[in-house]
Amino acid sequence: MTARERMVVAVGAVVVVTALLVSRVLIPGARAWMARDAQLAAAHARAAALSGRGVATSSVEAAAAARERALSTRPRRLVQARSAGLAANAVQALLQEAADGAGLLVNRVEVDAEPDSTGALTATLSAYGDVHGLAELLRMLDAGPRVAEVRRLTVQQNSALRGAPDVIQVSIGVRAPVLIIGADNGGTP
Numbered sequence: 001m002t003a004r005e006r007m008v009v010a011v012g013a014v015v016v017v018t019a020l021l022v023s024r025v026l027i028p029g030a031r032a033w034m035a036r037d038a039q040l041a042a043a044h045a046r047a048a049a050l051s052g053r054g055v056a057t058s059s060v061e062a063a064a065a066a067r068e069r070a071l072s073t074r075p076r077r078l079v080q081a082r083s084a085g086l087a088a089n090a091v092q093a094l095l096q097e098a099a100d101g102a103g104l105l106v107n108r109v110e111v112d113a114e115p116d117s118t119g120a121l122t123a124t125l126s127a128y129g130d131v132h133g134l135a136e137l138l139r140m141l142d143a144g145p146r147v148a149e150v151r152r153l154t155v156q157q158n159s160a161l162r163g164a165p166d167v168i169q170v171s172i173g174v175r176a177p178v179l180i181i182g183a184d185n186g187g188t189p
Helices: 003-072 084-102 131-143
Strands: 080-081 107-109 121-129 149-157 166-181
Touching: 080 084, 084 107, 084 121, 084 131, 084 166, 121 131, 131 149, 131 166
Parallel strands: 080 166
Antiparallel strands: 107 121, 121 166, 149 166
């Protein structure tokens, strides 16, 4: 081979090696680098969106607390829920919170699953404590933020605690009007 032919073969080999290097190494490496940048940018965007939701969540919680405070200054309200089961749960929580606030120890809270013909749920609370706790429970149910009417009250000395004559067993029947806000009325009261 002549010097000129060797030069052409060498230049051709350099061109082939350069083409292989560019097509097999440099271009895939550049694509991976750009994809990594795009993934980082997407991760930063998701992080910013999530931190924005955290701020929005705290502002929603603050607004809900302010709304609840504003509603607590208004006259007593009905228990509102999207279904009868949720209304029963709300009445149960209402009774449990009132008994806890009065210092009574709750044995059982039973709430009917469906409202009666008047649109009210009936519930029974069994608890024990002292007379002062009973008086506080009745006051809380009478003046609380939700309408709850005491229909039946049974008080007896707790026979299991003979050494503590000031401990009484209390059973209270309560009627709580509820408003079911469901899909049948368009989701509005």
